[in-house]
Amino acid sequence: MKICLARVDERLIHGQVAVAWARITGSDQLIVVSDEAAQDEMQKILLEMATPAGVKLLILPVKEAASKLKSRDLPGNNVILVFKKPEDVLYLVKEGVQIPVLNIGGMYFKPNRTQFKKALFLSEADIETLKELSSLGVKLEYQVSPMNDKEDVLMIIKS
Amino acid sequence: MWFGVITIIGIIAVTHGRVGSSLIEAAEMILGPQPNLAAIDFAGHEGLPQLHNKMISVIQSMENTEGIIVLTDLLGGSPYNVANLISRNNPSVYVVYGVNLPMVLEVLLSRMNSPIQELINKAISHGKNGIGSVAPANLLKKEVNKTYNHAEV
Numbered sequence: 001m002k003i004c005l006a007r008v009d010e011r012l013i014h015g016q017v018a019v020a021w022a023r024i025t026g027s028d029q030l031i032v033v034s035d036e037a038a039q040d041e042m043q044k045i046l047l048e049m050a051t052p053a054g055v056k057l058l059i060l061p062v063k064e065a066a067s068k069l070k071s072r073d074l075p076g077n078n079v080i081l082v083f084k085k086p087e088d089v090l091y092l093v094k095e096g097v098q099i100p101v102l103n104i105g106g107m108y109f110k111p112n113r114t115q116f117k118k119a120l121f122l123s124e125a126d127i128e129t130l131k132e133l134s135s136l137g138v139k140l141e142y143q144v145s146p147m148n149d150k151e152d153v154l155m156i157i158k159s
Numbered sequence: 160m161w162f163g164v165i166t167i168i169g170i171i172a173v174t175h176g177r178v179g180s181s182l183i184e185a186a187e188m189i190l191g192p193q194p195n196l197a198a199i200d201f202a203g204h205e206g207l208p209q210l211h212n213k214m215i216s217v218i219q220s221m222e223n224t225e226g227i228i229v230l231t232d233l234l235g236g237s238p239y240n241v242a243n244l245i246s247r248n249n250p251s252v253y254v255v256y257g258v259n260l261p262m263v264l265e266v267l268l269s270r271m272n273s274p275i276q277e278l279i280n281k282a283i284s285h286g287k288n289g290i291g292s293v294a295p296a297n298l299l300k301k302e303v304n305k306t307y308n309h310a311e312v
Contacts, residue, residue: 015188015189019190020268049293146190146191147190147193148191
């Protein structure tokens with residue numbers, strides 16, 4: 001099992017992930033890590049439908065994802081991990097899960113957020129979470145689609 | 160030393176109204192910016208010679224292509240007819256009709272590693288397979304981690 005992409009995307013599985021990222025990485029397994037998605041039947045159904053043909057989907061609550069990722073007890077060869085929020089990634093990393101690079105692809109408008117990029121809206125709390133992830137050795141890259149340029153998130157929030 | 164040039168098959172969407180440019184916009188929303196990709200919107204009041212000249216000029220503006228695929232909306236419509244005419248005089252220009260977003264996405268994802276005729280076949284099959292509907296009964300499947308076979312519905 002190899003993690004070919006770890007991405008924060010509030011829309012979880014949608015065009016960019018289902019079509020662009022899945023194809024470019026040659027992924028055979030999508031794993032959504034989110035308590036919210038894991039508890040919501042309707043979301044689960046929608047996620048299943050958005051998953052492209054030939055790719056499997058697993059939806060896991062955060063704690064279960066942490067323990068299964070640490071023990072590598074997960075299906076798939078080429079895995080894309082998708083998170084709804086950076087706090088969940090931070091939890092995993094603090095639990096000892098190895099995530100060398102985190103792709104930030106879609107954090108959208110919320111009332112307490114400032115816009116930094118087209119798909120990068122961050123609150124003070126978000127910024128703190130990202131800084132903490134970076135201090136734990138996670139490289140943070142803003143890249144919406146594979147053909148967009150990669151940008152260093154730390155540089156974006158410092159400016 | 161090899162001073163080769165990478166060729167990229169050019170894609171031009173030509174449609175009635177703004178369907179073409181909107182499809183391109185949608186495709187780039189999903190895939191990011193793309194080279195050798197253009198749209199020509201055919202306004203109702205435009206004459207065919209104008210459309211013809213526009214198409215020729217866009218085709219000529221694309222650099223380093225080994226061929227161009229013109230994606231049109233309707234078989235027998237003016238965009239299709241003009242593209243067809245150009246294609247008859249120009250063997251590296253190919254025409255497809257019935258463009259939709261799944262088709263555009265496929266063509267952009269596969270054009271770096273498919274010869275042009277194969278790319279056209281993929282475009283058509285993805286365009287067709289991208290059309291469907293999910294029966295309500297199938298919405299309640301509770302299996303986890305299964306491959307969702309879209310053909311089942």
